[in-house]
Every structure is written in C-alpha cells, then in structure tokens.
Amino acid sequence: MIVHHTRKEKEHSDPFEKVSGTLGLSGGADTILILSRDSNGATLYGRGRDIEEIETAVEFDGETCRWQALGEASEVRQTSERAKIRKALKDAGERMAPKDLEVATGMPGANIRQLLSKMAAAGEVKKVGRGLYAHPDAPIGNRPKPPILSS
Numbered sequence: 001m002i003v004h005h006t007r008k009e010k011e012h013s014d015p016f017e018k019v020s021g022t023l024g025l026s027g028g029a030d031t032i033l034i035l036s037r038d039s040n041g042a043t044l045y046g047r048g049r050d051i052e053e054i055e056t057a058v059e060f061d062g063e064t065c066r067w068q069a070l071g072e073a074s075e076v077r078q079t080s081e082r083a084k085i086r087k088a089l090k091d092a093g094e095r096m097a098p099k100d101l102e103v104a105t106g107m108p109g110a111n112i113r114q115l116l117s118k119m120a121a122a123g124e125v126k127k128v129g130r131g132l133y134a135h136p137d138a139p140i141g142n143r144p145k146p147p148i149l150s151s
Helices: 023-027 080-092 098-105 109-122
Strands: 031-038 041-048 054-061 066-072 126-129 132-134
Touching: 041 066, 080 098, 080 109, 098 109, 109 126
Parallel strands: none
Antiparallel strands: 031 041, 041 054, 054 066, 126 132
16 A cells, blocks of 8 residues: 655646656555545545545545545535436426426526536536427437426
8 A cells, every 4th residue: 555645736627637746656556545625525536456446525534533534425415406406307207497496395486597508518407408408318309398487
C-alpha cells in the first residue's frame, strides 16, 4: 500500500489525473483510491482491477475519528431544488411541463425552467418533448401528455 499526495491543480476531468508524479504510479497499481475535498464536500473515488469504479460521498466524524460513506456522490450532492424536481417527476410518473412542476414543488417558475435546462444537460432529467420533462428512470415513450384537470 502506498499513500501519496495529489496535485494542487483544481481542474481535472478525471479525478485519477490528480495523482502526483509519473503515470507509472497510477498505471502500476491494482487499485487506486482518491480522497478529494471540494466545495461540495469530500468524495472517495476508486478504480481498480478487482473493484467496480466508485464515486462515494464521505464525511469525517470527529467524535469517532472515522470516515462514513453517505452514498453515491451524484445523489448526495444534488441540491434540494433539484431533488424536489426529480421527486415530483418520479411521483408523477408522467412527463411534466415547467408549469406543472411549479404547482407540484411550490418553486418559482423561472427557477424551475433554468434548473430543468441544466438538469437535462447533466442527464438528471429527460427532455421528452418541447417543454416537457420526465424522470430519467421513467419508461416514457410517445404517449401524449395527460391534460391537467383543475378543480
């Protein structure tokens, strides 16, 4: 086991490019684990011959002096607004327009439209038509959007 430091540079598309030194350090290892901290918190990245690639959000507990896994980093790091939108889409099980999401989440429409664009680009939601979005796990085909019934 080798403990090594990472490069100080902030911009890396792949966390394993942070390994300081020659490529032989990361190329010769069976498994590499990188503990990284940024404004979103601490993340443990892992890649190796005998493990599946991981990206886990972690938190240090000062009382027990241990790291605790919080879950998949992408899910843990989601903002509460994004989580509200994803939950509303999942609960609906159907495609929704920003206006529908405004009613379902209680969030301002301008915020929802701006977030939906970013979330679609990141793959957090599916854009399934002009101004219509669905949860990424939803089996939405070419079904028409159901009308909104008001009381």
